Amino acid sequence: MAPRVLISDKLSPAAVQIFKDRGIEVDFQPDLGKDKDRLAEIIGQYDGLAIRSATKVTPKILQKADRLKVIGRAGIGVDNVDLPAATAKGVIVMNTPFGNSITTAEHAIAMMFALAREIPAADASTQAGKWEKNRFMGVEVTAKTLGIIGCGNIGSIVAERGVGLKMKVIAFDPFLSVERALDLGVEKVELDDLLARADFITLHTPLTEKTKNILSAQNIAKTKKGVRIINCARGGLVDEAALRAALDSKHVAGAAFDVFAVEPAEQNPLFGHPNVVCTPHLGAATNEAQENVALQVAEQMSDYLLTGAISNAVNFPSITAEEAPKLKPFIELAEKLGSFAGQLTDTDIKTVHIVYEGAVADQKVKALTSAAVAGLLRPMLSEVNVVSAPTVAKERGIVIEETTRAATGDYDSLITVTVVTDTLERAISGTVFADGRPRIVNIKGINVDAEFAPSMIYVTNEDKPGFIGRFAGLLGDAGLNIATFALGRDHLGGDAIALVAVDGTVPAEVLGKVQALPQVKAARALVF
Numbered sequence: 112m113a114p115r116v117l118i119s120d121k122l123s124p125a126a127v128q129i130f131k132d133r134g135i136e137v138d139f140q141p142d143l144g145k146d147k148d149r150l151a152e153i154i155g156q157y158d159g160l161a162i163r164s165a166t167k168v169t170p171k172i173l174q175k176a177d178r179l180k181v182i183g184r185a186g187i188g189v190d191n192v193d194l195p196a197a198t199a200k201g202v203i204v205m206n207t208p209f210g211n212s213i214t215t216a217e218h219a220i221a222m223m224f225a226l227a228r229e230i231p232a233a234d235a236s237t238q239a240g241k242w243e244k245n246r247f248m249g250v251e252v253t254a255k256t257l258g259i260i261g262c263g264n265i266g267s268i269v270a271e272r273g274v275g276l277k278m279k280v281i282a283f284d285p286f287l288s289v290e291r292a293l294d295l296g297v298e299k300v301e302l303d304d305l306l307a308r309a310d311f312i313t314l315h316t317p318l319t320e321k322t323k324n325i326l327s328a329q330n331i332a333k334t335k336k337g338v339r340i341i342n343c344a345r346g347g348l349v350d351e352a353a354l355r356a357a358l359d360s361k362h363v364a365g366a367a368f369d370v371f372a373v374e375p376a377e378q379n380p381l382f383g384h385p386n387v388v389c390t391p392h393l394g395a396a397t398n399e400a401q402e403n404v405a406l407q408v409a410e411q412m413s414d415y416l417l418t419g420a421i422s423n424a425v426n427f428p429s430i431t432a433e434e435a436p437k438l439k440p441f442i443e444l445a446e447k448l449g450s451f452a453g454q455l456t457d458t459d460i461k462t463v464h465i466v467y468e469g470a471v472a473d474q475k476v477k478a479l480t481s482a483a484v485a486g487l488l489r490p491m492l493s494e495v496n497v498v499s500a501p502t503v504a505k506e507r508g509i510v511i512e513e514t515t516r517a518a519t520g521d522y523d524s525l526i527t528v529t530v531v532t533d534t535l536e537r538a539i540s541g542t543v544f545a546d547g548r549p550r551i552v553n554i555k556g557i558n559v560d561a562e563f564a565p566s567m568i569y570v571t572n573e574d575k576p577g578f579i580g581r582f583a584g585l586l587g588d589a590g591l592n593i594a595t596f597a598l599g600r601d602h603l604g605g606d607a608i609a610l611v612a613v614d615g616t617v618p619a620e621v622l623g624k625v626q627a628l629p630q631v632k633a634a635r636a637l638v639f
């Protein structure tokens with residue numbers, strides 16, 4: 112069955128065509144995003160959801176999204192998606208990190224000029240027939256100081272444009288390297304320095320706990336008198352009431368805002384001030400940017416739904432279309448090794464150590480680790496999945512360690528999952544043979560060669576004669592057909608293991624009888 116995608120926002124129709132061309136069924140309902148109840152009603156029919164900013168993907172909607180595998184944001188900010196809820200549900204959330212950056216940077220520059228020359232007010236006055244030539248007296252931007260808060264993709268483009276306009280550009284961004292600042296022709300400064308020196312301040316950070324109200328009343332008070340402030344990033348970065356007060360007192364000469372604490376902004380403290388210019392979140396609104404992000408999101412979502420390739424996911428490592436098929440059997444192996452370990456572990460897990468040896472070490476081991484941890488936790492927590500596993504493990508205080516190294520033994524690729532609890536340490540290794548099927552090759556240091564099967568019995572026993580006959584006879588008497596039988600031991604007469612695939616589930620009383628056999632130390636029924 113072809114995957115189905117819902118587009119619930121005003122995306123360029125270019126996206127619809129891409130989905131169709133890729134053989135994906137697409138439902139384009141550009142106004143649906145505003146109707147939360149209707150979206151919740153129908154979301155269960157789709158494998159993918161493509162959005163801009165109008166659709167709010169809430170936990171309630173995700174709860175109903177039983178088929179949903181991917182949410183694609185045609186744009187940058189994913190703050191309209193409840194990421195923890197999407198992750199918990201195993202839904203990949205992707206964005207298009209560069210498609211609208213130039214357009215948004217250009218909007219910030221346009222807003223700067225709109226403020227410098229009061230273009231909107233002059234336009235309104237002129238068209239009202241007033242010809243107020245003496246009312247409007249602007250400022251030049253040349254040689255003025257442009258302070259950029261957040262010098263990432265968009266901030267860097269604004270910086271380059273600022274340098275081109277012969278401005279002195281300074282930037283506050285804890286993650287901006289000195290080399291990058293030099294490349295951009297920008298002086299890297301601390302926030303207080305920027306506030307004190309900038310004639311224009313433009314914000315380009317995401318909204319986080321750290322950046323919320325980064326221009327607070329206190330910080331606005333530290334700015335240079337006559338400063339002009341531009342926000343084309345996210346509402347909430349500036350305390351709007353405090354800014355209004357600073358505009359009223361004429362400490363701040365002007366403010367140009369594209370984004371607001373509450374959107375759609377029908378009322379706002381900034382509205383109505385003569386030195387304020389507002390646009391309705393138009394930063395990304397050019398044909399070029401919308402075409403870019405729509406094409407990109409449709410390609411990315413199609414890749415994921417059709418091939419498993421992941422790009423620009425904000426809650427999972429990237430996997431290319433070439434890597435995806437190679438990774439697939441190892442994802443299955445990692446998940447099953449984790450599941451094996453999880454089903455054997457009854458006490459609190461402290462640490463999981465995953466060793467990747469040989470060719471597999473060159474693959475995307477982060478994705479494999481997520482799969483192993485998901486498999487490990489699933490016997491204890493039914494809600495965990497490959498996307499959410501690392502977060503869930505972290506919440507439970509489980510330390511995840513990863514090691515990659517060259518092959519040391521007989522296998523081209525080997526994955527070993529070691530689980531450490533307060534009382535034991537248990538390691539299970541596996542590989543993928545040329546047939547693409549995952550195999551268990553070592554349990555607790557004992558070599559075996561077993562395929563995973565839906566229903567298995569794992570026995571640890573003393574290596575003494577008579578066990579196999581009694582064990583097989585017992586299963587036969589219980590009507591349980593043995594599909595495969597794998598044995599291993601550490602040394603003659605020492606510790607032995609049996610890993611048996613059976614047809615059908617293992618009744619508890621049969622397991623009890625196995626457990627009661629002489630020489631048996633422990634017996635477990637496992638499901639994969």
Ligand SMILES: NC(=O)C1=CN([C@@H]2O[C@H](COP(=O)(O)OP(=O)(O)OC[C@H]3O[C@@H](n4cnc5c(N)ncnc54)[C@H](O)[C@@H]3O)[C@@H](O)[C@H]2O)C=CC1
Pocket residue numbers: 186187188189208211212215260261262263264265266283284285286287315316317318319321322343344345369370392393394395396
């Ligand atoms: N108005 C609009 O329509 C649009 C708005 N945006 C918004 O613009 C913002 C920037 O987007 P990009 O440049 O693509 O993001 P980005 O991730 O490339 O850059 C953000 C920068 O902010 C910096 N940063 C993070 N925390 C900081 C802090 N506490 N102080 C100072 N700097 C900090 C980061 O180091 C990074 O360099 C985002 O919020 C995005 O959602 C993006 C596109 C369109």
Ligand SMILES: O=C(O)CCC(=O)C(=O)O
Pocket residue numbers: 163164185186187188189211392394395396
């Ligand atoms: O899609 C839009 O119009 C908003 C763009 C935006 O805010 C973003 O990409 O972060």
